Amino acid sequence: MILEIREVGKVFGGFCALQNVSIRVEEGKIHAIIGPNGAGKTTLFNLISGMFDISHGEIHYRDKRLNGLRPDIRAELGIGRTFQIVRLFPSMTVLENVMVGRHCRTHSGLLKTFFHFPLGESSEEKQIRNNAMQWLEFVGMTHRAQQVAANLPHPEQRRVEIARALALDPDLLLLDEPAAGMNPKETMDLDALIVKINGMGKTILLIEHNMNLVMGISEIISVLNFGEKIVEGTPAEVKENPAVIEAYLGKKRN
Amino acid sequence: MEYILSVATVAGINIIMALSFYAPFMTGQVSLAQAGFAAIGAYSAAVCTVKFGIPYIPAVIIGGVVAGVVGFILGIPALRIKGIYLLLLTLGFGEIVRVIFINIEYVGGAAGFPGIPYQENTFFYAYGLVLILIVCFERLRNSRMGRAMRAVGDDETAAEINGINITAVKLKAFAAGAFIAGMGGGILAHFQEFIEPLMFGVMHSVEYIVFAIFGGVQVFWGPIFGAIVLSFVPEFFRFVQAWRHEIYGALLIVMMIIKPEGVITNDSVRFIKKIFRGS
Amino acid sequence: MFIQQLINGLMLGSTYSLVAIGYALIFGVLGLLHFAHGEVLMVGAFMGLYIILWTGLPLYIALPLTMVVTGILGMIIQFLAIRPLKKNFHLAPLLSTIGVTIILQNLAVKIFGGYGTRFPDTIAMDNIMLGPYMVSSVKLIIMGISLLLMVIFYLIIKKTKLGKAMRALAESHLTAGFLGVNVERTVFLTFGIASALAGAAGVMIGVSYSAISPFIGLTFALKGLVVMLLGGMGNVVGAMIGGLILGVAEVLSITLLPTEVNLQDIFSFGIMIIILIFKPTGLFGSKQN
Ligand SMILES: Nc1ncnc2c1ncn2[C@@H]1O[C@H](COP(=O)(O)OP(=O)(O)O)[C@@H](O)[C@H]1O
Numbered sequence: 001m002i003l004e005i006r007e008v009g010k011v012f013g014g015f016c017a018l019q020n021v022s023i024r025v026e027e028g029k030i031h032a033i034i035g036p037n038g039a040g041k042t043t044l045f046n047l048i049s050g051m052f053d054i055s056h057g058e059i060h061y062r063d064k065r066l067n068g069l070r071p072d073i074r075a076e077l078g079i080g081r082t083f084q085i086v087r088l089f090p091s092m093t094v095l096e097n098v099m100v101g102r103h104c105r106t107h108s109g110l111l112k113t114f115f116h117f118p119l120g121e122s123s124e125e126k127q128i129r130n131n132a133m134q135w136l137e138f139v140g141m142t143h144r145a146q147q148v149a150a151n152l153p154h155p156e157q158r159r160v161e162i163a164r165a166l167a168l169d170p171d172l173l174l175l176d177e178p179a180a181g182m183n184p185k186e187t188m189d190l191d192a193l194i195v196k197i198n199g200m201g202k203t204i205l206l207i208e209h210n211m212n213l214v215m216g217i218s219e220i221i222s223v224l225n226f227g228e229k230i231v232e233g234t235p236a237e238v239k240e241n242p243a244v245i246e247a248y249l250g251k252k253r254n
Numbered sequence: 255m256e257y258i259l260s261v262a263t264v265a266g267i268n269i270i271m272a273l274s275f276y277a278p279f280m281t282g283q284v285s286l287a288q289a290g291f292a293a294i295g296a297y298s299a300a301v302c303t304v305k306f307g308i309p310y311i312p313a314v315i316i317g318g319v320v321a322g323v324v325g326f327i328l329g330i331p332a333l334r335i336k337g338i339y340l341l342l343l344t345l346g347f348g349e350i351v352r353v354i355f356i357n358i359e360y361v362g363g364a365a366g367f368p369g370i371p372y373q374e375n376t377f378f379y380a381y382g383l384v385l386i387l388i389v390c391f392e393r394l395r396n397s398r399m400g401r402a403m404r405a406v407g408d409d410e411t412a413a414e415i416n417g418i419n420i421t422a423v424k425l426k427a428f429a430a431g432a433f434i435a436g437m438g439g440g441i442l443a444h445f446q447e448f449i450e451p452l453m454f455g456v457m458h459s460v461e462y463i464v465f466a467i468f469g470g471v472q473v474f475w476g477p478i479f480g481a482i483v484l485s486f487v488p489e490f491f492r493f494v495q496a497w498r499h500e501i502y503g504a505l506l507i508v509m510m511i512i513k514p515e516g517v518i519t520n521d522s523v524r525f526i527k528k529i530f531r532g533s
Numbered sequence: 534m535f536i537q538q539l540i541n542g543l544m545l546g547s548t549y550s551l552v553a554i555g556y557a558l559i560f561g562v563l564g565l566l567h568f569a570h571g572e573v574l575m576v577g578a579f580m581g582l583y584i585i586l587w588t589g590l591p592l593y594i595a596l597p598l599t600m601v602v603t604g605i606l607g608m609i610i611q612f613l614a615i616r617p618l619k620k621n622f623h624l625a626p627l628l629s630t631i632g633v634t635i636i637l638q639n640l641a642v643k644i645f646g647g648y649g650t651r652f653p654d655t656i657a658m659d660n661i662m663l664g665p666y667m668v669s670s671v672k673l674i675i676m677g678i679s680l681l682l683m684v685i686f687y688l689i690i691k692k693t694k695l696g697k698a699m700r701a702l703a704e705s706h707l708t709a710g711f712l713g714v715n716v717e718r719t720v721f722l723t724f725g726i727a728s729a730l731a732g733a734a735g736v737m738i739g740v741s742y743s744a745i746s747p748f749i750g751l752t753f754a755l756k757g758l759v760v761m762l763l764g765g766m767g768n769v770v771g772a773m774i775g776g777l778i779l780g781v782a783e784v785l786s787i788t789l790l791p792t793e794v795n796l797q798d799i800f801s802f803g804i805m806i807i808i809l810i811f812k813p814t815g816l817f818g819s820k821q822n
């Protein structure tokens with residue numbers, strides 16, 4: 001088991017966004033989290049990646065208790081993520097964005113930056129660049145490397161964001177609605193990319209609205225509704241579950 | 255000639271100050287404390303040379319270090335706050351520094367600190383430091399720390415999620431800015447031979463912001479360009495000299511309306527580099 | 534002695550409140566820091582001075598006249614330096630109003646000179662006995678006018694259509710638009726009202742300090758900002774109370790702290806830094822932005 005969410009709750013000024021949620025994520029799996037809008041999925045990701053303080057319960061990553069750890073430390077432990085609305089560094093090029101992902105795997109400080117010899121690019125910088133280029137190649141974005149990130153079309157920004165998350169060598173990758181706003185072709189490509197990432201041995205926790213994508217690639221699905229986990233099981237089990245149909249699929253079919 | 259040299263020297267010091275503002279600005283921190291840090295550097299360096307007979311270069315560096323340390327300490331609470339709150343904190347700090355120097359009789363109090371040895375080669379020292387800073391900022395630009403700083407400036411949350419300790423990055427940038435401003439102050443003190451608390455008011459911090467914003471904040475060449483242009487232009491046009499500050503003010507407003515990114519942008523730097531490479 | 538100082542502090546503080554209300558109003562409605570607000574106050578102080586000097590009009594006419602002029606000045610600032618800004622650079626309003634500050638301050642130096650100008654003694658300077666406490670009549674009048682203006686302002690905010698529009702804008706520009714609030718016009722008038730109050734504060738500061746200079750803008754801007762922080766960013770009622778608190782605290786600090794050092798100048802900044810570090814939401818809660 002790579003991630004264990006134990007009876008977690010999150011309260012926003014009296015409003016309970018998550019309540020008593022327990023989820024165990026197995027190593028190497030693609031684990032999906034679904035649920036209607038406002039169910040608390042993104043909030044759960046924010047608790048895992050450390051953007052919010054947890055109100056109740058505990059989250060363990062491997063043998064480490066995450067409660068109270070800073071987001072960058074969690075990243076260093078091996079948790080990478082993307083955002084529901086893509087958050088690239090808009091002023092940087094695509095390549096630089098991915099190079100930022102290498103930050104916590106490299107070490108040069110300010111002094112090393114100013115006083116390294118011989119002149120020219122340091123060996124670490126070269127290594128960062130090469131690694132970032134590899135990840136760009138992995139997501140098929142090398143042709144955009146030198147462009148300013150903010151100018152890319154949305155589906156490509158999403159791929160760059162995934163490359164950036166991969167650059168920090170995560171063992172657990174959190175993807176928040178990666179297919180949102182994509183057409184069927186783009187969604188299929190993304191689907192293949194996620195499977196490929198999983199094929200490298202990385203565990204994937206996936207929030208997704210697109211049922212085809214979720215049912216096709218995930219091995220286990222947890223369903224959230226109004227901040228509570230209502231069902232958990234294989235895609236087949238979840239598909240048949242009346243509570244899920246009522247909470248989520250039913251609405252979709254109308 | 256002497257006149258031009260003196261204007262150019264002041265321009266050099268202004269470049270240093272504009273860059274001192276730019277360092278924390280890269281990480282999204284707007285500081286109105288830079289004149290205060292310059293005051294700390296100026297007084298520390300002057301005390302070193304006047305009271306302890308320490309030579310010029312170490313004195314200026316000590317001035318920078320003292321300012322840097324104070325910047326580091328101020329930076330710790332500054333990390334918790336953002337935007338307008340940070341601006342107010344640095345504003346208050348800048349004024350406190352001034353008032354404190356008014357009250358220290360050891361360095362002349364409100365009457366000022368006279369008899370600072372004149373450094374006749376200030377021009378070379380100022381531009382020497384500018385050159386060093388250019389090398390540092392250029393190296394920073396394509397480096398792990400430089401990218402981290404820009405990432406924090408672009409989007410703190412995304413930076414933190416990608417493994418950047420934003421607290422450390424912002425603190426370093428803030429202290430570095432204070433260090434640069436401190437050295438600028440030390441150089442200024444030994445050029446003017448006399449310093450007084452009035453020379454380091456908030457309006458001077460504002461002036462450095464104008465240099466940087468006018469020149470552009472996407473790359474460090476922007477503040478350099480802004481400091482040079484706004485230091486030289488008023489000296490050569492009488493009309494401009496008399497209305498210098500009003501023109502600064504209007505310029506700032508007009509820039510904010512039509513070109514908030516400043517004159518020098520990433521694109522213009524790329525363009526110029528292309529010309530130099532001749533391709 | 535203590536009560537005496539308390540009364541003095543309340544008088545000083547009531548002018549701070551007037552300045553701070555303007556900051557809080559503009560921050561509350563627009564979420565921006567109007568850096569040139571202190572300069573509007575400075576212009577108001579000079580306006581009041583010259584209206585009285587040249588026309589010999591009494592204070593109770595000069596004051597509203599000045600308020601009209603500074604109110605218009607505030608709207609001009611909004612029209613020229615804030616309205617045309619694009620939304621994509623969040624520092625733009627701040628920097629642009631810094632530009633306004635530079636212009637107004639330096640123009641004032643050119644017109645009025647860099648040194649202090651004396652305010653004429655338009656109000657009899659006798660002291661009044663309030664029970665056992667001696668109070669200068671000028672200060673009493675100032676406090677009276679300040680409190681009156683605050684009451685009027687409060688009524689405008691709470692009772693009028695304009696006040697409702699402002700409160701709606703402070704909640705959210707989007708909803709205000711939905712509710713049919715004329716956003717542009719409300720913002721414009723917000724600047725007008727805030728600037729009129731700053732102008733009134735300027736006149737009263739001029740009368741009570743009996744000397745003004747082009748640099749008082751910054752001094753009182755800083756006090757106003759401290760007060761706004763104290764009361765909570767964007768919280769206008771907090772600003773009123775915060776002003777009184779700072780006024781009293783300052784006066785007491787002068788009496789209680791050693792006099793060799795010029796501590797009262799640092800005093801308000803010290804308060805500001807302490808609030809920023811330990812309670813950035815102020816004493817009475819601030820508007821989330
Ligand atoms: N920072 C926040 N402050 C207050 N409420 C929030 C915050 N973030 C999310 N919420 C609330 O929590 C609930 C769950 O939101 P979210 O996790 O984004 O849902 P989902 O991602 O499942 O659509 C929503 O009602 C939302 O309004």
Ligand SMILES: [Mg+2]
Pocket residue numbers: 041042043084
């Ligand atoms: Mg969501």
